[in-house]
Amino acid sequence: MSQQNNRTRSAQTFRSARWFAPDDLRSFGHRSRAMQMGYSADDWKGKPVIGIINTWSDINPCHTHFKQRVDDVKRGVLQAGGFPIELPALSLAEQFVKPTTMLYRNMLAMDAEELIRCHPVDGVVLMGGCDKTTPGLLLGATSAGVPAIYIPAGPMLRGNWHGKILGSGSDAWKYWDDRRAGLISDKDWTEIEGGIARSHGTCMTMGTASTMTAIAETLGMTLPGASSIPAPDSNHVRMSAESGRRIVEMVWEDLVPNKIQTHQAFENAIMVAMAMGCSTNAIIHLIAQARRAGCNIGLDDFDRYSRIIPVIANVRPSGDEYLMEDFYYAGGLPALMSRLKDHLHLDAMTVTGKTLGENIADAQVYNDDVIRPLDNPIYAEGALAVLRGNLAPDGCVIKPSACPAHLHQHTGPALVFDDYPSMKAVIDRDDLEVTADHVLVLRNAGPQGGPGMPEWGMLPMPKKLLKQGVRDMLRLSDARMSGTSYGACVLHISPESYVGGPLALIKTGDMITVDVPNRTIRVEISDQEMQKRREAWTPPERRFERGYGWMFSQHIEQANEGCDFDFLRTEFGKPVGEPDIF
Incomplete structure (x- = not known):
């Protein structure tokens, strides 16, 4: 069957037709201003208008190549009979944006949604890759509800x-x-x-960037194999052009995100993330994405699949040797998914117009040490584990595949820091009273306390212990950590201390127990003592008095809810349809 035979729409039904087609004064203005830029009716008449949402900037090394790659996307759109228009969006460079890009993920999501809402576009190509750009763009496009395809920036070359x-x-x-x-x-x-960083592209470890682009592919929002193509590889150029061609057909087919991002698709994404040795950040972003799509995904779903899906991608930091470049040439994500066939929902729809099962039917693994068989995993369970207890009643997360086994069950005295500066001021002191059995605790670093939940959860090892040869210890916080990080770090403790979660109530010397096999975390004090401390607790001062920060602090949800804004939940409105005013 040809692609044109799959078309279910006429050009008269396109969103862009409301701007350009009518014989009225408003549309006269739209057409004349388009002609002002050198376009003519031949550019838009009867064609899908494709918005290309580009997160390139001069200070985003992960997206350096997007300045050129957008031309490849435009070439593909034109080849397929569409009209491409580039729409620059907020660029979140993980390394440079302070205090954290997580503070602005939802701003990018709103940026993407409103760019789609207010412009005459019928479908969109989303260009991202650096950590928060993938979930930010997908959140916005999902809420906007027009056909969308994602182009991952791709990992850089190995260092x-x-x-x-x-x-x-x-x-x-x-x-x-x-x-x-x-x-x-x-x-x-x-x-x-x-x-350590020799080319453009995202981190080439299995950090948050590669985790989230793999999730985008598993969800069905990218072309097969797109997520792990190295950024400098010529295959990346061809994939970009093919994405441009494909989005044009997706508009004709009315293949919108909610037809792709189903509950089963999100379950697939969780399973693949576990097998990849994913970043802990995946939990927050995937919960937010699922809820935008109207799917009820939560921490329990992650823990359930972590019990049955082993880590089979031998990629750092869970693996010992290989990087994303090796993973791609070993067969990439389609090859890994082919080893999970008995677990995945293979009938899930994708942007190709075919099912996931059809997309990976011919996938092969070319290196069994990079992509392991299920009976020879890197780690016998999934990458992440969800813990609960009196210290984290709404849950927290640890990455046991990337920390020593002897710390999976540990009890030790807390060494508590109220904020990051106070921790940093003393962590290198030789007279710091700390042993390898201690549990380092950082609080007031969550969604509101950070602000924005910075990647401070991999607390630095005390210099005193490093000199003794100690390279890991148990560390707890309501912060996040980089997906490229490793170690016995318990993260995302919910509710956060800044809003009065139990983490706000513990004291230095309290005994803390973490038991990963039994999925528990607790501070060894009585309920009565906890209540006594709660009654004495004083809420901290407000972080923001104005602007975006004030809005963020008023509406941000907790980590176990995906850190989305409460007013962006699906119950606040359906996907955008048509603008009301012309």
């Missing part, structure tokens, strides 16, 4: 230093600890800086 392969993030933490312990020189450190 190199003195003949050693470097992984972004993961090796930065490792060698920083070595430097603090006096094991490497300033010259070594400078050489690592220049060797």
Whole structure:
């Protein structure tokens, strides 16, 4: 069957037709101003208008190539008979935006939704990849409700230093600890800086960027195999053009996100994330995305699948050796999904107009050490585990696949820090009263307390312990951590301390128990003592007095709810349809 035979719409039904088609004064203005830019009726008449939402900027290294890649997308749109228009959106560079890009994920989501809502576009190509851009763009496009396809930026090339392969993030933490312990020189450190990121593209470890683009592909929102193509690879150019061609047909077919992002698709995404050794951030973003699509996905879904899906992607930080470039050439995500066929919902629809099962029918694994068989996993359970208890009644998360087994069950005294600056001020002191059995605790670092829930959850190891050769210990917080991080870090403790969660009530010296196999976390004090401390607790001062920050603090939800704005829930309105005013 040809693509044109799949068309279910006429051009008269396009959103853009309301701007350009009528013989009235408003449409005269739309047409004349388009002609002002050198376009003519041949550009838009009877054609889908495709918005290309581009998150390129001069200070986003993950998206450096988008300045050129957008031309490849336009080429594909034109080849398929569409009319491309580029719509620049907020660019969230993970490394540079302070205090954290998470503060602005929802701003990007609103930016994307409103760009679609207010412009004469019939479908959109979403260009992202750096951590929060994937969920931000998908959140907005899902709420907007027009056909959408996602183009991942792709991972950068593997790093190199003195003949050693470097992984972004993961090796930065490792060698920083070595430097603090006096094991490497300033010259070594400078050489690592220049060797760890050698090309444009996202982190080439299984950090948040690669996790979220893999989730986008599993959901069916990218072309098959798109999520792991290295950014400098010519396959990435061809994928971009093909995405441009495909979105035109998706408009004719009226293939909108809610036909793709079903409850079963989100279950697929959770299973694949577990097998990938995913970032802990996946939980927050995927819950938010599911709820935007009207699907009730929560922490219990992640924990259920973590019990049955092992980690089979041997990619750092869960794996020991390989990076995303190796993963792609081992077969990429279609190959990994082919090993999960007995678990996945293969009839889930995708942007190709075919099912997930059809897309991966011919996928092969080319390296069994990079993408392991199910009976030879990296870790016997999924990457993440959800813990609950009197310290986290609404849940928290740990990545047991990337921390030592001896810390999966541990009891130790708390060493509590009320904020990040106070922790940073003393963590390198040789007289800090801390042992390897202690549990480091950072609070007031959650969605409101951070503000924005920064990636502070991988608390630095005390310098005193590093000099003793200790490289990991139990660390707790209501913050997040980078997906490239590793270690025994318990994160996303909900509710957060800033709003009066139990984390706000513990004291240095309280005994804390974490039991990953039994999925529990608790502070060893009585309910009566907890209540006594609660009655004495004083809420902190408000973080913001005006602007976006004030809106954020008034409406942000907790980590277990996806950190979306409460007024963006689906019950506040259906996808956008047509504007009311012309």
